[in-house]
Amino acid sequence: MSREHVMQGSAIAHPNVALVKYWGKRPARGNLPAMGSLSLTLGFLSTRTTVRFDPAGGQDALTLNGRRNSRDLKRMQDCLAPLRRRAGESGSATAESRNDFPTGAGLASSASGMAAMALAGASALGLTEDPALVGRAAMAGSGSAPRSLHGGFVLLSIDPEGNWSCASLLSPEEWPLKVVVAVTQAGPKQTDSRSGMELTRRTSPFYKAWLASQSADLEDARRAVAQRDFGRLAELSEGNCLRMHAAAMGASPPLVYFNGATVECLHRIKTLAHDNRPVFFTVDAGPQVKAVCLPDVLDEVCDALGQVSGVRQVLSGDLGGGARLITG
Numbered sequence: 001m002s003r004e005h006v007m008q009g010s011a012i013a014h015p016n017v018a019l020v021k022y023w024g025k026r027p028a029r030g031n032l033p034a035m036g037s038l039s040l041t042l043g044f045l046s047t048r049t050t051v052r053f054d055p056a057g058g059q060d061a062l063t064l065n066g067r068r069n070s071r072d073l074k075r076m077q078d079c080l081a082p083l084r085r086r087a088g089e090s091g092s093a094t095a096e097s098r099n100d101f102p103t104g105a106g107l108a109s110s111a112s113g114m115a116a117m118a119l120a121g122a123s124a125l126g127l128t129e130d131p132a133l134v135g136r137a138a139m140a141g142s143g144s145a146p147r148s149l150h151g152g153f154v155l156l157s158i159d160p161e162g163n164w165s166c167a168s169l170l171s172p173e174e175w176p177l178k179v180v181v182a183v184t185q186a187g188p189k190q191t192d193s194r195s196g197m198e199l200t201r202r203t204s205p206f207y208k209a210w211l212a213s214q215s216a217d218l219e220d221a222r223r224a225v226a227q228r229d230f231g232r233l234a235e236l237s238e239g240n241c242l243r244m245h246a247a248a249m250g251a252s253p254p255l256v257y258f259n260g261a262t263v264e265c266l267h268r269i270k271t272l273a274h275d276n277r278p279v280f281f282t283v284d285a286g287p288q289v290k291a292v293c294l295p296d297v298l299d300e301v302c303d304a305l306g307q308v309s310g311v312r313q314v315l316s317g318d319l320g321g322g323a324r325l326i327t328g
């Protein structure tokens with residue numbers, strides 16, 4: 001490839017929601033999570049990103065949703081670093097990224113953002129033939145981003161030495177669950193997940209117990225997905241979510257990502273489940289609630305959450321595929 005010209009690539013990726021979550025990094029191992037995780041890729045939300053490398057040099061720059069963004073520039077540079085190293089590319093990088101959903105509010109925009117960034121960057125440098133490298137670039141940007149490179153039900157496994165792999169367990173068609181997102185707060189969350197999980201790891205007396213419970217949850221959830229056992233997956237996901245938040249609430253100072261409407265949504269979902277509706281909840285590092293359900297109760301779940309006081313918007317749809325290249 002000629003290094004004389006600007007090199008450009010574009011990609012689209014969907015955010016994902018973890019049912020078995022990661023919350024805590026391995027100390028002194030860069031961005032590597034301390035535990036594996038299992039997620040669903042959300043086909044109805046997306047991030048589109050274009051990356052350009054200019055061999056003539058200049059400053060790296062990131063534009064997010066039409067605005068220059070210096071806060072996330074380091075994350076973009078971390079993500080592109082493995083690709084630049086491999087390609088021996090020393091010029092400048094500019095990226096333009098756009099989300100069609102609220103950014104930085106607990107809807108996993110960092111996962112879709114860094115998956116799209118890694119794939120677009122790899123495309124610009126002619127490196128898409130090496131999926132492991134694209135995965136490492138996504139991981140360097142965000143610990144949940146490698147999952148957004150894949151579609152449907154996704155497992156990220158990490159062994160005790162820190163070797164990791166990420167793959168789809170089932171495609172969206174193989175188990176077509178629906179996801180409903182109740183947006184309870186429009187602005188960005190107060191504590192971003194990277195600092196929140198580090199504070200939890202360093203200060204929460206519950207962190208060790210959380211870490212110790214992860215591998216059993218992950219194995220049980222993997223089995224529940226393979227058997228398409230909705231009831232078991234519901235039980236595991238809700239328990240795992242609340243344990244993550246309990247560990248965070250035990251941090252010093254405490255981290256409370258829920259607001260009043262978040263808690264009210266959880267109760268509404270529990271009431272539906274008690275009335276034999278196949279639905280369960282999960283909440284990431286923000287106040288938004290995600291309900292996972294079977295298709296025949298989707299409308300009922302959307303209506304129930306839309307009626308909760310404090311819910312500003314209800315988004316819903318199908319599981320989606322992995323990140324893919326688009327024409328810029």
Ligand code: PMV
Nearest residue numbers: 018021022143144193284285
């Ligand atoms: O990878 P990050 O920094 O976006 O952190 C993700 C943390 C959670 O969303 C709360 C859990 C997860 O596994 O996605």
